[in-house]
Amino acid sequence: MIEAVGLTKRYGAKTAVYNLSFQVRPGVVTGFLGPNGSGKSTTMRMILGLDQPTAGHVTIGGHPFRQLPNAPRQVGALLDAKAVHGGRSARNHLLSLAQLAGIPAQRVDEVLGVVGLQDVARRRSNGFSLGMGQRLGIAAALLGDPQVLLFDEPVNGLDPEGILWVRNLMKKLASEGRTVFVSSHLMSEMALTADHLIVIGRGQLLADMSVTDFISANSADFARVRTPGTEPGQREKLTAALMEAGGQVMSEPDGALRVTGLPLPRISDLAHDADVRLWELSPHQASLEEAYMRLTQGAVDYRSTDDKLAHLQPPVQHPGQPGYGMPPQPPVVQDVPQQGWYAPPPPGQNPYTSPQQQPQPSDTPKDAR
Amino acid sequence: MTAPAPYHHAPQGYVSPIPVRRAHLGDALASEWTKIRSVRSTMWTLGVTILLMVGIGLGVAAIAAASEAPMGDEAALGFGFFGMLPASICVITLGVLTISSEYGTGMIRTTLTACPSRARVLTAKAVVFFLLVFSLTTVIAALVAVAQVSIVDAAEPTAMEWLRATIGAGAYLALLGLLSMAVGTLVRHSAGAITVMIGVLLLPLVAAMFMFSESLRSVQQFLLTYSIPSQMISLYSDAAPFGEDGPAGWEPLLIMFACTAVVFAGAFALLNKRDV
Numbered sequence: 001m002i003e004a005v006g007l008t009k010r011y012g013a014k015t016a017v018y019n020l021s022f023q024v025r026p027g028v029v030t031g032f033l034g035p036n037g038s039g040k041s042t043t044m045r046m047i048l049g050l051d052q053p054t055a056g057h058v059t060i061g062g063h064p065f066r067q068l069p070n071a072p073r074q075v076g077a078l079l080d081a082k083a084v085h086g087g088r089s090a091r092n093h094l095l096s097l098a099q100l101a102g103i104p105a106q107r108v109d110e111v112l113g114v115v116g117l118q119d120v121a122r123r124r125s126n127g128f129s130l131g132m133g134q135r136l137g138i139a140a141a142l143l144g145d146p147q148v149l150l151f152d153e154p155v156n157g158l159d160p161e162g163i164l165w166v167r168n169l170m171k172k173l174a175s176e177g178r179t180v181f182v183s184s185h186l187m188s189e190m191a192l193t194a195d196h197l198i199v200i201g202r203g204q205l206l207a208d209m210s211v212t213d214f215i216s217a218n219s220a221d222f223a224r225v226r227t228p229g230t231e232p233g234q235r236e237k238l239t240a241a242l243m244e245a246g247g248q249v250m251s252e253p254d255g256a257l258r259v260t261g262l263p264l265p266r267i268s269d270l271a272h273d274a275d276v277r278l279w280e281l282s283p284h285q286a287s288l289e290e291a292y293m294r295l296t297q298g299a300v301d302y303r304s305t306d307d308k309l310a311h312l313q314p315p316v317q318h319p320g321q322p323g324y325g326m327p328p329q330p331p332v333v334q335d336v337p338q339q340g341w342y343a344p345p346p347p348g349q350n351p352y353t354s355p356q357q358q359p360q361p362s363d364t365p366k367d368a369r
Numbered sequence: 370m371t372a373p374a375p376y377h378h379a380p381q382g383y384v385s386p387i388p389v390r391r392a393h394l395g396d397a398l399a400s401e402w403t404k405i406r407s408v409r410s411t412m413w414t415l416g417v418t419i420l421l422m423v424g425i426g427l428g429v430a431a432i433a434a435a436s437e438a439p440m441g442d443e444a445a446l447g448f449g450f451f452g453m454l455p456a457s458i459c460v461i462t463l464g465v466l467t468i469s470s471e472y473g474t475g476m477i478r479t480t481l482t483a484c485p486s487r488a489r490v491l492t493a494k495a496v497v498f499f500l501l502v503f504s505l506t507t508v509i510a511a512l513v514a515v516a517q518v519s520i521v522d523a524a525e526p527t528a529m530e531w532l533r534a535t536i537g538a539g540a541y542l543a544l545l546g547l548l549s550m551a552v553g554t555l556v557r558h559s560a561g562a563i564t565v566m567i568g569v570l571l572l573p574l575v576a577a578m579f580m581f582s583e584s585l586r587s588v589q590q591f592l593l594t595y596s597i598p599s600q601m602i603s604l605y606s607d608a609a610p611f612g613e614d615g616p617a618g619w620e621p622l623l624i625m626f627a628c629t630a631v632v633f634a635g636a637f638a639l640l641n642k643r644d645v
Contacts (some may be wrong), residue, residue: 026382048482051644066485073389077482083475085408092407100400100483100490102392140479145385177382 001180002047002148006056009042009203009358017203019056024181026147029174029253031194031211032183033292037301039203040183041079044152048077058150072101076141077150081133081157082278086126090117090136091177093125094143101144111139130157134324155189167193173176187289199292201299218291223264225257225271226280234276240266241274256280371402376479387437397484397493405497414463415502419509421459422452430520445521446514446534447605448530453538454598460502460542463565464549467498469559478645487640491554495633498550499543530605533619537604541622545570545597548629554636570597600624 002024009017017039024030034040045051047058050066060068060075068074068362084093094108112118115135120128125136134157151170155163170193174180184190190197190211197214199207207214225242227235239249239257249263259267264283271278403409429448433440468491471477484490514534518526526534549566556562577592593599593611600621602610609615616624 035559045478045644048478050481051413052476068485070389070391071485072392072483073385073387074484079478079482080475083479085404085470086474086475087408087410088404092403096400096403096407097479097483099396099403100392100480102390102396103387107387140483145387147383147385175538 001062002060002063002181004047004056004058004059005107007043007046007053007058008055009039009051010054015203015250017046017053017200020200020203020205021056022198022205022208024179025196026179027174027177028195029170029182029192029193030196030198032181032198032200033183033185033187033190034183034200034206035296035300035302038200038296038299039202042203043200044077044079044150044181044183047150048075048079066331070102072097072103072146073144074146075148075150076144076146077152078134078137078141078154079150081130084125084133084136086130087124089122090125090128091121092138093136093187094139095326096188097140098143103144107143107145111142114142115139131162134158135162138169138239146178147172149181151180151182153184154182155184155186163189187292191289199295203298204299206295206299215291218295221260222284223259223262223267224280224282224284225259225267225278226254226255227256227257228277228279237274238271238276240278241270245270322353371635392484394489394493397489398497400484401490401493401497405501408470410466410470411463414459414466415505418456418459421456422449422506422509422513425452425455427516427520430517434520434522440521440523442529443525443606444526445517445523446526446530447602448517449510449514449523449534449538450602450605452513452543453601456506457542457545457570457597457601458567460506460546461549462563463502464498464546465553465562465566466559467494467553468550469553469562472557473559481645487589488637490639491640495547495550499524499547502546503539503543505539506542507535510538511535528619533604537619537622538601541601541604541625544622544625544629548625548632551629551632551636554640555632574598595624 004023007017007020008015020039020043023080023274031063032040032043042051046053047060047065057064065070065071065075090094091108091112093107094111098105098108109118109121112121115138117135117139118133119133125133128136132269134154138151138154141151154170155166167189169279170180174195182190182193187336194211196210197207198205199214209217225238227238235255235257242249242257242259242262245262245266247267250258252258262270264281268278268281271334372490426449429451430445433445433448458478471480480490481487514531549562550604552565553559553562573592575591577596580586580589580592590611594609594615599610600616603615603617604619604621609617
């Protein structure tokens with residue numbers, strides 16, 4: 001059991017983690033999700049007593065990590081696959097950790113077998129691939145056969161076989177009654193591995209619920225409608241009819257329409273009334289990935305933009321503004337943005353979909369709680 | 370504050386079949402010994418240390434033996450200094466790397482997860498490093514001293530001079546290495562800490578050599594007396610190399626011990642307080 005209460009960490013002016021409270025229970029795999037820079041690794045380091053929280057506290061089984069009796073036998077952690085001295089062999093690396101924790105040396109060969117590194121045990125670890133490094137890190141976490149396991153991005157760099165292995169390992173460890181806390185930004189992976197999710201964005205808790213609850217609470221269903229591609233007029237006609245009926249319509253890159261706010265039968269009726277044939281009318285349920293993206297879209301710190309190569313392109317001639325006397329314009333259909341757009345959220349609970357109402361964590365005074 | 374309940378009473382579902390016992394300093398010493406013997410930088414720095422001490426020590430002795438100039442009442446042991454000075458650069462490097470390589474690779478986080486007690490980790494590192502460097506350099510210094518005394522036709526050294534040229538020199542180098550380890554703990558960066566230590570080793574003496582101005586005479590005298598190379602050479606004689614009132618005999622060792630203790634106290638405090 002890991003318990004964080006009001007955990008806050010500031011580095012100078014930057015607030016990495018703000019007022020984070022959660023519990024990680026034994027017996028299930030708990031996924032720890034968040035965009036890059038959202039404070040996942042900082043939180044993990046605070047759990048392990050490597051960083052001192054600015055405020056709040058975190059305990060494992062009721063004790064702060066640094067006061068745990070036999071800490072390495074209670075808690076195992078993989079923080080960073082590259083956190084080994086590259087000049088040391090895999091076996092010597094694990095042996096030094098086993099000796100430090102008072103674990104019998106034969107356990108080293110056992111865990112090397114568990115992670116499948118027994119053939120390269122005597123090779124220096126700077127020749128290891130990222131996947132082999134992850135396996136070595138997992139071996140170090142398993143060394144003390146602990147009750148609480150923390151893994152920071154354990155599947156980074158693993159091949160599909162390795163990913164499957166990690167997934168099954170996490171589930172097996174949890175089924176033995178251990179507390180398993182796994183951070184990742186691979187949603188598809190978490191959907192298959194985790195039972196419970198803790199989602200943070202910009203250092204604050206966004207969600208703490210089971211995977212199924214998370215998907216249903218954050219899923220945004222929409223209908224994909226496709227009109228005959230040979231007749232662009234039909235598409236505009238249908239768009240106008242749908243918008244008039246109160247639906248929100250967006251255009252997908254391949255010409256399909258993404259409709260929200262109208263049930264499927266109503267869309268079909270409207271199309272029929274407008275005398276538009278449909279090539280596709282399909283319900284679309286959000287995956288965990290989309291639910292996550294929508295929840296965290298306001299909390300992303302690092303966002304890529306299109307590489308426009310602007311200086312290489314000839315200047316664009318702007319067409320004249322529409323004015324009096326010009327023919328009526330067809331209804332404007334927004335494109336679905338390539339990034340950053342998701343269907344409207346369900347009402348309530350998500351502070352980041354309306355950022356202007358929510359103070360930034362770094363602006364929030366300490367005594368505001 | 371009431372004593373926290375024993376951990377095994379907490380609602381935990383899994384109990385490891387591996388017997389649980391409390392780790393102690395002995396475990397940390399075994400771990401640090403595994404670490405220090407399993408990286409090549411240890412072999413390189415200590416190998417070069419041996420090479421420098423033996424090569425330069427014997428070379429200087431051979432030149433002195435071939436020379437016609439009389440040695441006076443000076444013993445041949447003093448030639449050990451010329452190997453000890455360059456060897457100290459290797460010892461500094463190893464001392465810094467013992468801790469800073471853990472910061473450079475991120476291994477320190479793995480180490481401190483396996484042993485949350487910072488004091489135990491640093492103590493184990495210091496003990497293993499000191500014993501390794503002290504025993505090695507003492508043995509080499511003794512071998513070189515025996516060879517020098519037998520090659521060079523000079524005054525017979527006293528028992529105390531023998532002790533200082535062997536155990537004294539070994540302890541001085543090992544303490545200098547420990548000081549480097551403490552600086553490595555404070556700086557947390559290999560190149561930075563090694564640069565600092567080489568500066569501390571050589572710069573005061575170099576600066577003093579160029580203080581020609583009369584008004585700086587007292588500063589020059591202080592730097593000449595207390596620079597590390599002067600302290601090293603005064604280990605080999607009963608008189609200070611520059612002026613009469615400087616430390617000589619065993620005193621340089623005490624000064625180095627005091628400096629190391631102070632910097633180590635700072636390293637302990639900071640390691641305990643700082644985020645890793």
